[in-house]
Amino acid sequence: QSALTQPASVSGSPGQSITISCTGTSSDVGGYKYVSWYQQHPGKAPKLMIYDVSNRPSGVSNRFSGSKSGNTASLTISGLQAEDEGDYYCSSYTSSSTVVFGGGTKLTVL
């Protein structure tokens, strides 16, 4: 199972919006509603930000939103803040009943 494709890096200024894409296939992202997004800060465990494509867990800011079109899922962060800087990973359920992660995207807040 190949990793999902994410851009290596994205950047934005405080207050702006950014979008991170996550491209898979019809056997993972495109075939199921099970796409999640994680934020990871250096030396810390990942934190769930979005699950089931577009749902936010309790306590996650509504500045974070998720969507999907075909084989590509997207995470949008609006009103960018300094604390949003970190690594972001998407994940998806697959037709093999396994889970695959994206390669990760480093978000820099300028």
Place this chain on the structure above:
Amino acid sequence: QVQLVQSGAEVKKPGASVKVSCKASGYTFTSYAISWVRQAPGQGLEWMGWISAYNGNTNYAQKLQGRVTMTTDTSTSTAYMELRSLRSDDTAVYYCARIFSGYDSFDYWGQGTLVTVSS
């Protein structure tokens, strides 16, 4: 509050085995499955597999089949991950995580266990 507390760092020689524990508290252990995820130094996340804490059913990543075994002890609310025939590229931080919804959403994570494989 929900907590997953993992065992401490390990240093192993190539060819050896390692068993990492993950003790859960703050929720009904058998109501949620546990997944294991690892992260090599400076690299991304890699899904290793999951185990149902309810009935012990497992599913492992194909590349680890035959080398990994995940188990649970419901009497102590503890999940275990054993990896055998260790190689240098198994050096990573190993995380346990509770599966929240569907199959790939992990809402609580352990603090991570660094496993170093070196001769």
